[in-house]
Amino acid sequence: MTLIAVALSASLGAADALKTRELIAVLTGNSELAARARACQQLAIVGTSDAVPALAALLADEKLGPYARDALEVMPDAAAVAALRQSLTRLSGDRLIGVINSLGVRRDPASVAPLTKFANGNSPAAPAALRALGRIATPEAVRLLLSTLGSGSAELRSAAASALLIAVERVAAQPPDVSPTEIYERLRRADISPALRVTATRGAILLGGTAALPLMLEQLRSADEPMRDMALRCVRELRGDEVVAAVTKSWNAFPTAVQVRLIGALADRGGPAELAEIEGRVVAVPPELRVAALQALGRIGRDSSVPLLLRATGANAAEADAAWASLARIKAPGADAAILGALDTIAPGQRARLIGVLGERSAESATPALLRLAAGSDPAIRAAALRTLGVIAKPRDLREIVQLALIARNEEELTLADRAIVTTSMKILEPERRAEPALAAYRAATDPVVKSRLLRPLGAIVRMMGGNHEVFFAIRPMLGSADAGLRQAALKVLADWPDAAPVSQLLALANQPTASAADRTTALRGALRMATNVAAGRERSPLNVVDAFAQAKRAVQTKEEKLMLVSGLGSLKRPEVLALLQPYLADPDVRTEAGLALVQVAPALGGIRNTPALKPLLERIAADDPDEQVRQKAARLAKGAAPEAGKAKAKGKAKMAAAATGAGGAAAAVATNDLGGWDGDPGVWRVRDGVMVGGSLEGNPRNEFLATKRSYADFVLRVEYRLIGTDGFVNGGVQFRSVRIPQPPNEMSGYQADIGAGHSGCLYDESRRKKFLARATDEQIKRLEKPGEWNAYEIRCQGPRIELSLNGEKTVVYTEAEPGIARDGLIALQIHGNCKAEIQFRNFVLEEISR
Numbered sequence: 001m002t003l004i005a006v007a008l009s010a011s012l013g014a015a016d017a018l019k020t021r022e023l024i025a026v027l028t029g030n031s032e033l034a035a036r037a038r039a040c041q042q043l044a045i046v047g048t049s050d051a052v053p054a055l056a057a058l059l060a061d062e063k064l065g066p067y068a069r070d071a072l073e074v075m076p077d078a079a080a081v082a083a084l085r086q087s088l089t090r091l092s093g094d095r096l097i098g099v100i101n102s103l104g105v106r107r108d109p110a111s112v113a114p115l116t117k118f119a120n121g122n123s124p125a126a127p128a129a130l131r132a133l134g135r136i137a138t139p140e141a142v143r144l145l146l147s148t149l150g151s152g153s154a155e156l157r158s159a160a161a162s163a164l165l166i167a168v169e170r171v172a173a174q175p176p177d178v179s180p181t182e183i184y185e186r187l188r189r190a191d192i193s194p195a196l197r198v199t200a201t202r203g204a205i206l207l208g209g210t211a212a213l214p215l216m217l218e219q220l221r222s223a224d225e226p227m228r229d230m231a232l233r234c235v236r237e238l239r240g241d242e243v244v245a246a247v248t249k250s251w252n253a254f255p256t257a258v259q260v261r262l263i264g265a266l267a268d269r270g271g272p273a274e275l276a277e278i279e280g281r282v283v284a285v286p287p288e289l290r291v292a293a294l295q296a297l298g299r300i301g302r303d304s305s306v307p308l309l310l311r312a313t314g315a316n317a318a319e320a321d322a323a324w325a326s327l328a329r330i331k332a333p334g335a336d337a338a339i340l341g342a343l344d345t346i347a348p349g350q351r352a353r354l355i356g357v358l359g360e361r362s363a364e365s366a367t368p369a370l371l372r373l374a375a376g377s378d379p380a381i382r383a384a385a386l387r388t389l390g391v392i393a394k395p396r397d398l399r400e401i402v403q404l405a406l407i408a409r410n411e412e413e414l415t416l417a418d419r420a421i422v423t424t425s426m427k428i429l430e431p432e433r434r435a436e437p438a439l440a441a442y443r444a445a446t447d448p449v450v451k452s453r454l455l456r457p458l459g460a461i462v463r464m465m466g467g468n469h470e471v472f473f474a475i476r477p478m479l480g481s482a483d484a485g486l487r488q489a490a491l492k493v494l495a496d497w498p499d500a501a502p503v504s505q506l507l508a509l510a511n512q513p514t515a516s517a518a519d520r521t522t523a524l525r526g527a528l529r530m531a532t533n534v535a536a537g538r539e540r541s542p543l544n545v546v547d548a549f550a551q552a553k554r555a556v557q558t559k560e561e562k563l564m565l566v567s568g569l570g571s572l573k574r575p576e577v578l579a580l581l582q583p584y585l586a587d588p589d590v591r592t593e594a595g596l597a598l599v600q601v602a603p604a605l606g607g608i609r610n611t612p613a614l615k616p617l618l619e620r621i622a623a624d625d626p627d628e629q630v631r632q633k634a635a636r637l638a639k640g641a642a643p644e645a646g647k648a649k650a651k652g653k654a655k656m657a658a659a660a661t662g663a664g665g666a667a668a669a670v671a672t673n674d675l676g677g678w679d680g681d682p683g684v685w686r687v688r689d690g691v692m693v694g695g696s697l698e699g700n701p702r703n704e705f706l707a708t709k710r711s712y713a714d715f716v717l718r719v720e721y722r723l724i725g726t727d728g729f730v731n732g733g734v735q736f737r738s739v740r741i742p743q744p745p746n747e748m749s750g751y752q753a754d755i756g757a758g759h760s761g762c763l764y765d766e767s768r769r770k771k772f773l774a775r776a777t778d779e780q781i782k783r784l785e786k787p788g789e790w791n792a793y794e795i796r797c798q799g800p801r802i803e804l805s806l807n808g809e810k811t812v813v814y815t816e817a818e819p820g821i822a823r824d825g826l827i828a829l830q831i832h833g834n835c836k837a838e839i840q841f842r843n844f845v846l847e848e849i850s851r
Helices: 002-028 033-046 049-056 065-074 078-089 093-106 109-120 126-136 139-151 154-172 180-189 194-220 225-237 241-249 256-269 272-281 287-300 305-312 317-329 335-342 348-360 364-374 379-392 395-406 411-425 436-444 448-465 469-480 484-495 503-510 517-535 545-555 559-569 577-586 591-601 614-624 628-638 644-661 778-784
Strands: 667-669 685-688 691-700 704-708 715-728 732-741 747-755 763-766 771-774 791-798 801-806 809-815 826-831 835-848
Touching: 002 033, 002 049, 033 049, 033 065, 049 065, 049 078, 065 078, 065 093, 078 093, 078 109, 093 109, 093 126, 109 126, 109 139, 126 139, 126 154, 139 154, 139 180, 154 180, 154 194, 180 194, 194 225, 194 241, 225 256, 241 256, 241 272, 256 272, 256 287, 272 287, 272 305, 287 305, 287 317, 305 317, 305 335, 317 348, 335 348, 335 364, 348 364, 348 379, 364 379, 364 395, 379 395, 379 411, 395 411, 395 436, 395 448, 411 436, 411 448, 436 448, 436 469, 448 469, 448 484, 469 484, 469 503, 469 691, 484 503, 484 517, 503 517, 503 545, 517 545, 517 559, 545 559, 545 577, 559 577, 559 591, 577 591, 577 614, 591 614, 591 628, 614 628, 691 704, 691 715, 691 826, 704 732, 704 747, 715 732, 732 763, 732 791, 747 791, 747 826, 771 809, 778 809, 826 835
Parallel strands: none
Antiparallel strands: 667 835, 685 691, 691 835, 704 826, 715 791, 715 835, 732 747, 732 826, 747 763, 763 771, 791 801, 801 809
């Protein structure tokens, strides 16, 4: 190992020598200034003694001198420090002061004599020489510094004092001619700045330890504020109980302001003796000391401090505030139990605040008691307990907190209970489970009033966490409740829903002739907000926004509702927006807003070249819109001046739309991480853990379809499905070569690869011929399908021929013979109505076949 180390050292030395020669050549050649400066910097790292002459020659150079000096300052070779020392005789000004500083950094004893010449003379470098001597700190250097301290000019005395404060550390580490204690004393008596005397006094106290306590106490009594501040720092820094004893013995000799600060210093020390002293000051006079002691107990108090703090809560305002604050922060192990026990003995008017302290302490152990108090008879205590439970309760306590919401006596208590439910639910680690406790209570409740109350926290949880279809399915039926309170509570939650899931239900209610004006307005505004978010791209959703705005248009009545609709249409970058906006261009209530909306969407529609129907509308706006800016912009657009940014944006959106719907792809996995490229009811279809899910175990009132946004003719589709159901006709399917039809509502017409109810692997004609066109055998269905598990479907369409395969085995080969049957259309996923079932799809891969 030693031989390896020797060899490695020799190798590195050879490399350094070679690099040194290269760098010397740069220094002595005609290289640019920057290159020579970099060479100096590199020599500081790898330079050998060979570089010293070249570096020394540059010390006087105005630009390169500092670089050369920096290199010589750190090079370990003795020749480097010798070169610095020798240069003292030929340098002046800043170059000289720089070398003097470097010799101080090198702590070169041989430099004491030449530096003494500068220190004793009238040279401008004298202060620097004194400071360098302080770093070297040989006996000769210290004697010179002490001499200068006593007889030099003010500038030199200050420099000598600073140097001695540096030197004293070196002196303490070697047999001195002058002891550190004597140096500090000489400094304290010298005619130097107050700041330097303060520093020297601090050094004397810390060096002297317990022997210097009288000096520290003297400074604490001093009228000199910087000296008092320094002494207070020393109280914190000196170790040992003797410090506390000395301070305590002299306590009454200190001014009140110092006594107050001493309590803080003792608290910073934090020992048992310090705690005993501070606890004794809780009953001291004047009152400023009691406040300071009470504040300090919050930092260092133990179990013995808690009763003192509790008693002080009944004192004057300043002391009580200090006590309350310390009760909230004291870290004594028995503090929570002591505070909880005091609830029965403290003054009634203070119980609510003490409960709040438990919350500030996050005193989880207080939860059982607070649950009882929250159900008690005192309104103030109930409110305080609910407020604190919202801070400290854990998910395991949710059942009892929910029950507290059900017995709340007034709106304040109900709000506090709601907040406790929500904040405690947020502590559940799995986000998708945070609504479960409140949802379970809601489902179990039969009383409409109880359900209405539970809808409040449920809605808040969903708004915080994002849409939750399980909660949505549970609330949705309440829109038809016979109880007006429950119906309105459900409507309020759904109208504030964070995504577009409730749009269909809200629009149906908004268009319901028997709906009250208030319910209609709430539903319509909620639906318009959600549709606008989807249209603006703030939410990826399968919602058919054109249809949603059309339904909303039928429901609007007031000016405010028209404004909401027109504003939302300004985000709809679809050709259908023209027909929806056109009536409002002549409506005096919103004509300006409608004109602005049309101007906003025009560039995204490709301007008048791609959408000719835009031109007459833009010309109308340019001719008579009340807003001049809208008129001018419409006039430009009517002449074909679509903004380039708008064109680029429209092209980008077109590419995105093509990608989302699968346009232009020969074989691709269809994205299922969101449903933005699909068309369907977002209240039925969603994505959960990367799986497309439709329907609900709560019930499906009608057939629902999630369809592609473009048609497909010849293709191979591979997809996996799982169907789970408990009641009714548990069934679904995959539509293809299909179209949407208006009646029955939300239906589709076309081929369907059937799923479930004994028909998996069979080909059905949905809403057209309404019959099975080809069936798998009963034996195949029973053998191939795995009910409630994942199954693999393959659908192959080419010309009139259709083939279905289930879990790898062909079940149907069908050739369409009837004329007039379309050979292209939408692909869609179905969940059947009149059942309690959920269908799931994953690994959706579609390959188009060229004809």
